[in-house]
Amino acid sequence: MAEPGPFRSDASVVQLAGRLLCWSLAAAMASAAADASLHPHLSWWGAVWPLPWWSASLAALAWTVLRAREKAHRMPPQDSARSDWEQAA
Template identity: 70%
Template sequence: MAEPGPFRSPASAVRFCARLLCWSLAAAMAGAAVDAFGEPRAGWWGAVWPLPWWIFGAAALAWAVLRAREKADPPPPPGCARGDWEQAA
């Protein structure tokens, strides 16, 4: 039985990080568009709009490290039970 939670296997941690990477990039680009074309006047905007860019950078670094770790793991021996992510393919 699989462990519950987002980090039950290295593959799910990489997948979670990749999703965070994509969504933070989308939020950062949307925020940049609002900043460029909307000229928001809220006082907090100057401190908040760069936040998705920082999250994007951190997620990219975390994804790269987790993906390298995943690739460095040796493959399971033949005849060993496959993980749920391998069976889905």
């Protein structure tokens, strides 16, 4: 039997994309706060501090696509009426 891993199902990939999005947003806010409050005068800082914002944008796009794909492939519950499932979607 294969051992369960983080990449075994679509749900886990969606969760990982969501975690990446959260961490990217945290890094982006931290870098923006550092830029606003500390005003670093490092030559490379101007190129580095926007990178977490780009990462957050890409992670948000990936999460959106993966979540839509997950919802599209989900089957409706067998014990409820189809109209209830369509109304919830």
